Amino acid sequence: MKELRIRSKIWLEVDGQSFLGDGRYRLLSAVQHNGSINAAARDLGMSYRKVWAQLQAMEKSAPFPILERRVGGKGGGASQLTDEIMVLMEQFQELRNQVNKEADRCFAASFQESKN
Amino acid sequence: MKELRIRSKIWLEVDGQSFLGDGRYRLLSAVQHNGSINAAARDLGMSYRKVWAQLQAMEKSAPFPILERRVGGKGGGASQLTDEIMVLMEQFQELRNQVNKEADRCFAASFQESKN
DNA sequence: AGTCGTTGTGCGAAATTTGCATAGCGATGT
DNA sequence: ACATCGCTATGCAAATTTCGCACAACGACT
Numbered sequence: 001m002k003e004l005r006i007r008s009k010i011w012l013e014v015d016g017q018s019f020l021g022d023g024r025y026r027l028l029s030a031v032q033h034n035g036s037i038n039a040a041a042r043d044l045g046m047s048y049r050k051v052w053a054q055l056q057a058m059e060k061s062a063p064f065p066i067l068e069r070r071v072g073g074k075g076g077g078a079s080q081l082t083d084e085i086m087v088l089m090e091q092f093q094e095l096r097n098q099v100n101k102e103a104d105r106c107f108a109a110s111f112q113e114s115k116n
Numbered sequence: 117m118k119e120l121r122i123r124s125k126i127w128l129e130v131d132g133q134s135f136l137g138d139g140r141y142r143l144l145s146a147v148q149h150n151g152s153i154n155a156a157a158r159d160l161g162m163s164y165r166k167v168w169a170q171l172q173a174m175e176k177s178a179p180f181p182i183l184e185r186r187v188g189g190k191g192g193g194a195s196q197l198t199d200e201i202m203v204l205m206e207q208f209q210e211l212r213n214q215v216n217k218e219a220d221r222c223f224a225a226s227f228q229e230s231k232n
Numbered sequence: 233a234g235t236c237g238t239t240g241t242g243c244g245a246a247a248t249t250t251g252c253a254t255a256g257c258g259a260t261g262t
Numbered sequence: 263a264c265a266t267c268g269c270t271a272t273g274c275a276a277a278t279t280t281c282g283c284a285c286a287a288c289g290a291c292t
Contacts (some may be wrong), residue, residue: 002179003131006211010124010219019120029118038269047251052271063118070259076268082267093227095219097121102218103126103211154238164284168240185239188289192237235292241285249278257270262263 004111008103010096017061020092024058027051028089032044032081046091117156120227124219128204133177136208140174143167144205147183148197 010020017070030040059066062085069079080088127137146156157167175182178201186197197205 003129004135005129005132006126007129007134008124008126008215010122013119013121013123015119016121018123036269039246049272050249050272053249056271063120070258071256071270072267072278073269074259074267076259077156077257077270078268095222095226098222099124099215099219100281103215106211106214110211152238164239165241165282166280169280170253172240186289187287188236189238190236190290192290193239193288195239233292236290237288239286239288241287242283243285245281247278247280250276252272252273252275254273257268259267261266 006103006107008100010092010099012092014063019061019063020088022096023088024035024054025092028066028081028085031055031079032086035080036075036078037067037069048097079083122219122223124216126215128166128208130177130179133179135174138212140170141205141208143170144197144201147171147195148202151196152194153185155185163172197204204232 011020012019026044027040030043033035033085034040034043037051037055038048041048044051057065064084065082066085067078068082071077117160124224125138128135140159143156146159146202147153150156150159153167154164157164158166171183181198182201183195184198184207
């Protein structure tokens with residue numbers, strides 16, 4: 001058996017449909033870091049269209065606002081995350097790390113219990 | 117905050133590419149239970165083409181044979197799982213349950229730490 | 233030899249994804 | 263007062279991917 005590894009992921013659902021997972025986490029981080037959806041898209045090497053669509057889908061099922069957008073004005077506009085989503089992102093990141101760690105631990109127990 | 121739930125999944129990778137996850141697990145189970153790829157596809161409500169393609173992709177990256185196929189003959193043919201993959205599926209299922217349980221536990225700790 | 237239901241596959245249709253192109257916006261500077 | 267600038271938002275056609283129908287090959291059993 002060569003190079004067998006475990007991977008894990010978690011995501012949060014609202015009313016049974018995906019709300020916050022790894023991909024959206026990256027998107028939101030990029031928006032937070034770059035100050036606008038447009039800059040985030042460039043930073044991620046994705047089209048604005050695509051990033052916008054994903055954020056749109058996210059907000060549609062969100063139980064609270066995700067982004068504060070400003071159209072026009074200085075710099076043409078801007079977007080930033082709401083406090084609520086930033087808090088949730090923090091919790092999400094911690095959960096992900098914990099679950100990931102547990103996955104690695106269980107995998108090691110199952111597959112390397114007999115050390116050579 | 118309404119109806120926020122955690123979901124988790126795990127999968128096994130060989131040389132960095134997905135090898136066994138939830139979807140393929142279901143496919144393999146259906147093959148095992150139905151005795152042929154064709155019957156499995158019907159059972160799952162999927163087209164034979166699609167099931168076949170996924171199993172094909174799986175075997176391409178597999179470190180050992182997955183299916184024993186028989187073309188022609190009694191009943192037109194048949195397929196069954198190898199012992200190796202059945203052992204791995206067993207381990208996979210256990211891992212999935214353990215990780216899932218841990219995810220639920222961590223989630224509860226993070227989001228319901230203050231019981232009302 | 234004929235039958236039967238399976239594995240395996242070519243290929244066009246259908247669905248989805250993608251990004252270009254463009255409209256509308258408004259705080260700021262002139 | 264109004265021109266500017268870069269951002270948000272979106273229509274739409276092209277590109278890509280997914281999908282499944284249709285059919286060939288196969289071989290144990292009758």
